[in-house]
Amino acid sequence: MSETIRFPGDFLWGAATSAYQVEGSPLADGAGPSIWHRFSHTPGRTLRGETGDVACDQYHRFADDVALMRELGLNAYRFSISWSRILPAGKGTVNPRGLDFYDRLIDALLAHGLAPVVTLYHWDLPAALDDLGGWLNRDVAHWFAEYARVVVRAFDDRVRLWATVNEPWVVADGGYLTGGLAPGHRNLFEAPRVSHNLLRAHGAAVQAYRAEGKRQIGLVLNLEPKHPASDSPEDLAATRRADAYMNRHYLEPVVRGAYPAELAEIFGEAWPDVTDADLRLIRQPIDFLGINYYTRGVTRADPQTLPLRASSVRQPHPWYTETDWEVYPAGLTETLVWVRERCGDLPLYVTENGAAFADEPPVNGRVDDPRRVEYYRGHLAAALDALRRGVNLRGYFAWSLLDNYEWSHGYSKRFGIVHVDFATQRRTPKASARFYASVVRSRGAALFSAPSAAPA
Ligand code: FCB
Numbered sequence: 001m002s003e004t005i006r007f008p009g010d011f012l013w014g015a016a017t018s019a020y021q022v023e024g025s026p027l028a029d030g031a032g033p034s035i036w037h038r039f040s041h042t043p044g045r046t047l048r049g050e051t052g053d054v055a056c057d058q059y060h061r062f063a064d065d066v067a068l069m070r071e072l073g074l075n076a077y078r079f080s081i082s083w084s085r086i087l088p089a090g091k092g093t094v095n096p097r098g099l100d101f102y103d104r105l106i107d108a109l110l111a112h113g114l115a116p117v118v119t120l121y122h123w124d125l126p127a128a129l130d131d132l133g134g135w136l137n138r139d140v141a142h143w144f145a146e147y148a149r150v151v152v153r154a155f156d157d158r159v160r161l162w163a164t165v166n167e168p169w170v171v172a173d174g175g176y177l178t179g180g181l182a183p184g185h186r187n188l189f190e191a192p193r194v195s196h197n198l199l200r201a202h203g204a205a206v207q208a209y210r211a212e213g214k215r216q217i218g219l220v221l222n223l224e225p226k227h228p229a230s231d232s233p234e235d236l237a238a239t240r241r242a243d244a245y246m247n248r249h250y251l252e253p254v255v256r257g258a259y260p261a262e263l264a265e266i267f268g269e270a271w272p273d274v275t276d277a278d279l280r281l282i283r284q285p286i287d288f289l290g291i292n293y294y295t296r297g298v299t300r301a302d303p304q305t306l307p308l309r310a311s312s313v314r315q316p317h318p319w320y321t322e323t324d325w326e327v328y329p330a331g332l333t334e335t336l337v338w339v340r341e342r343c344g345d346l347p348l349y350v351t352e353n354g355a356a357f358a359d360e361p362p363v364n365g366r367v368d369d370p371r372r373v374e375y376y377r378g379h380l381a382a383a384l385d386a387l388r389r390g391v392n393l394r395g396y397f398a399w400s401l402l403d404n405y406e407w408s409h410g411y412s413k414r415f416g417i418v419h420v421d422f423a424t425q426r427r428t429p430k431a432s433a434r435f436y437a438s439v440v441r442s443r444g445a446a447l448f449s450a451p452s453a454a455p456a
Helices: 035-040 060-072 098-111 141-157 166-178 190-212 235-254 262-270 276-281 330-343 370-388 431-442
Strands: 010-016 074-080 115-121 160-166 216-222 226-228 288-292 296-303 310-312 346-352 391-399 418-420 427-428
Touching: 010 098, 010 115, 010 262, 010 276, 060 098, 060 427, 074 391, 098 115, 098 141, 115 141, 141 160, 141 190, 160 190, 160 346, 166 235, 166 310, 190 216, 190 235, 190 262, 190 276, 216 346, 226 427, 235 262, 235 276, 235 296, 235 310, 235 330, 276 296, 288 330, 330 346, 330 370, 370 391, 370 431
Parallel strands: 010 074, 010 391, 074 115, 115 160, 160 216, 216 288, 226 296, 288 346, 346 391
Antiparallel strands: 296 310, 418 427
16 A cells, blocks of 8 residues: 555544533433433343433533544534424424524534534434334334434534434434334334335435535445355355445445335335335435444355345454454555446445444553454554545544444443543543544654554
């Protein structure tokens, strides 16, 4: 890889979070409950029954977090808006105090030279809408567009990029098929209908945006290269199914207006009939694609694992994160090049990339997290490699700014570049934050200095 190429001067350098994972105070100032509030308060759903009631208390501490990002030299912050703060019942009456919180956050970001990058939906559907069927109800596309209109009218003058839905695959798979995420259903017939409604809602929000907004709007997908465990025809077919299910399931309807043929084979009778009008709604031109990249999947045929009849194989080499994800930086370049082949010059952003490792608590104000430093070094070099190959990559966001509430894992998985002591809310930038800051400052040159040179 060429060591002379650098990241462009106008590159967006950020960190990402989501509302339920960092804000805390989910019912403050007139907010309605979300499905995550309900799920985490249901016995047995999350590790040790942990909830996002306090999380990182960003609801009250956002000014400190903004100042910290500024100190690290970042120029963008990706956060999500909680739908039920804005519309406590999901639709109808707007709660001005909910808008007010984000208004203050956005102004603080701009005052510190950080571009606000806003996700409209990061998994926290208003519970009142879940009572009406939630993502299973086709009306959700109208509800989502109504909510989008409200926040776009309030903030479009100050937001750089809007993302509609974060990781629709995870919403459908975790929320409606395997059930580990809110609302915790396990139903083969529901999952593909939910995927379809998520994409319809995305399309309806983009349409609403074109009538109201002047900035840029896109979608965030989690993409994962699927590699066959062997050359056997069974493993190759399983790999195609896994790729169709997780990756092409979302990208192809948005950019081509059609679902991959494998989905009907995977879901059988559970795959719904799809109208042309729906596909037209889904295929709205987007201004950028956000890609969340964490790992790859090495795939083998496995008739017992339904509906995919495929499962992932653990690799013999030892580098896995604490969430059991293989560390595989080359997969980021591969993913970006793969998207370029399908979307041409569409601007791309890495909207999430990062790793959980069990860090030691701070000692004398320092947290050494050498594995996370190496994770970032490898993946940022992979992003640079994609740029070298002509990918139109415009920005990168570390997941996450802060150790935070990792959904059903509660507080047990630390993804932050900044350590959070959840008893005191004290923030301590880890060595990985300093390393990332040095990469930002040098536009990538610091990636090629010796590992031991990572500043403390
Ligand atoms: C992604 C989610 C994000 C976080 C990371 C670890 O799938 O978008 O909220 O949980 O994984």
